[in-house]
Amino acid sequence: MVQARLRQLFWGACFGMCCLILSNWVGAEDVSVELSGSGQHVIKIAVPGFLAQGTASDVLAAELAPVLQNDLRISGFFDTLENEAVRIEGIHRDDGSIGEIQFQQWADLGARLLVKGVYQFQGNALILECRVYDTLGGDFILGKRYEGDMTQVRAIIHRFADEIIEKMTGERGISSSKIIFVSNRNGAKELFQIDFDGANLTQLTRDNSLVMSPAVSPDGKKVVYTSYKENNPDLYLMDLGTKKSESIAMYPGLNFAADWSPDGNTLALTLSKDGNPELYLLDLASKNLTRLTKNKWNDVSASWAPNGRELVYTADNIGAPHLYIMERTGSNPRRVSFHGSYNVSPSWSPTGDMIAFASSMDGDFNIYTMQTNGDMLRRLTSGIGRNEDPAWSPDGRYIAFQSTRDGTNSIYIMNADGSNQRKLTDNKGLDLSPTWVR
Known part of the structure; x- marks a missing residue:
């Protein structure tokens, strides 16, 4: 049901790895997402900077979002908001976790989908949690949790880009190729x-x-x-x-x-x-x-x-x-x-x-x-x-x-x-x- 509705959203709009563990996020629900006929050819998606938790460095945060933005743009299925447009205050808790999200603010900027991500380190392992939301209703569309090491950072983001593409189109992306x-x-x-x-x-x-x-x-x-x-x-x-x-x-x-x-x-x-x-x-x-x-x-x-x-x-x-x-x-x-x-x-x-x-x-x-x-x-x-x-x-x-x-x-x-x-x-x-x- 979710897949069919999300594909309808997309087509209406436009017309492993060693030590890498991928798992579905617990709590995903059936989401009805539809777009009215607007003549759009791609889905506008916001990808703000990922949040560091615990002792994780903010330097890595600057690397993650640009890689994901680039993958989604290259796919031809998405258009991403410019970096200046994604700096909205009050969307995260002070502890770095994903807090209350002001979905209407993102929708007002033109984003139909929103990606939120946090990461932390447990020993030498990098833990990355990513979610995708529909900004019009605030519905949770996709969630993934990845675990790897620092050499796999780009590979993890490529994997998540492919997951988003598959969720929206029904076909696996090739960002990891x-x-x-x-x-x-x-x-x-x-x-x-x-x-x-x-x-x-x-x-x-x-x-x-x-x-x-x-x-x-x-x-x-x-x-x-x-x-x-x-x-x-x-x-x-x-x-x-x-x-x-x-x-x-x-x-x-x-x-x-x-x-x-x-x-x-x-x-x-x-x-x-x-x-x-x-x-x-x-x-x-x-x-x-x-x-x-x-x-x-x-x-x-x-x-x-x-x-x-x-x-x-x-x-x-x-x-x-x-x-x-x-x-x-x-x-x-x-x-x-x-x-x-x-x-x-x-x-x-x-x-x-x-x-x-x-x-x-x-x-x-x-x-x-x-x-x-x-x-x-x-x-x-x-x-x-x-x-x-x-x-x-x-x-x-x-x-x-x-x-x-x-x-x-x-x-x-x-x-x-x-x-x-x-x-x-x-x-x-x-x-x-x-x-x-x-």
Whole structure:
């Protein structure tokens, strides 16, 4: 009942972890929340500074709210009040606990939802309690209690942002997700990982060579990539927990552009061991290969359909690269892109109904989406620079891509309709080939 009513609120308005313990707040009640038709596209939410209890430092309080505000804004579902607007007197008790809340004051500022949070330390453990209220009626909508250590502060806030998004939309948010990409910021092209909000940049490989075309497994625990560290473009698999890598395809010539099947058991990849680049399936358990294409032209960059029965890929059999779909057996290949003369890097959406790709059909490289039969073509990016290598988020609501619009290749994220484009990485390197960690 609560979920249905809250989803009605949202759609009417717009149209683990180690040592981390998550539990439902005791006392949540069924809440009827509705919005009258107002033409709003997002829900206005207030996120004032979190309160420190006991001996906890106020310094941490300044870090928590901005992270949550940013997560909610990035989601595209919420608009947050400016910091100046959330400084209302008389809403907390002197002891730092959540006291009587003046809901009408928040509603008068335009906030429909209100987040209140307190935190304290018990030994080395950080205890964080968060609540969400409806300001119109003062109803309690969501409450969570988290326990972790100081290294998990941002992860905890990301988790709470995802809880809010799920409560309001019925779908889990992806604030806790990460993106892996290639960068030469430390010299050689290596794999790096970054949080969804652009924080916590971490280097994954140290091959001191050329690394390319990463792809993350469906369970988010492994990444395959191509590396030249043995002087040939060979395919490697890294365990993201241990950061240990092993070679899984070292055939003569190209071993690259791998993509995981939805069940995580098979890789579709491009090999040139028999001449020109062709598509193969690699069974990860047996290491057996199945050849899918056998042509005089180039077949590359396969991407799995979420049903595991089809693949979209790029072929240049008519003299220019276009997109094709075939069965996982290699049968029934058919062309699905019919505009422009250069269409590459297809990525099948997790929802199964759309394909994102890069194209130069308007003279500049941009990101497009289309239905799987080629209909409903839509350009998502425009302007200066090249926009390439689209990668869907696990929930299909966002697309990561690389762009040179600011003078060098950087990683960007946008909503699946092209809105809310934002830069994820800085200009400290050539950043390429994003892929989401689920």
